[in-house]
Amino acid sequence: MLRYSLWLKSVSHAATELDSVRPQSAGEEQLHLQLALAISKEEHDREERRRRAEEAKxxxxxxxxxxxxxxxxxxxxxxxxxxxxxxxxKAKNIRANNCFL
Known part of the structure; x- marks a missing residue:
């Protein structure tokens, strides 16, 4: 029973944490999406530069x-x-020597 109680507290704590990082408005959600997109684009660009450098090598x-x-x-x-x-x-020399024989 104690284990179940600890597990329940853990799940409850995780849900509370999840709620705290969840966007509170559409504008905040839009900012999260823009940030995620910018990070993804930066990672892609970095990988592309690395790939091009490797190809150049x-x-x-x-x-x-x-x-x-x-x-x-x-x-x-x-x-x-x-x-x-x-x-x-050498062939010319041999021929020349043979001519004098």
Missing amino acids: EEAKVQMVIEQSRREEQVITYFSLFLILRISK
């Missing part, structure tokens, strides 16, 4: 990888040309 990473890939491809191309020229030069 990811885009920067992608651009860095693309640029690194281009540089590596350029090095490979230059090295390939170097090897081709070197082989070509």
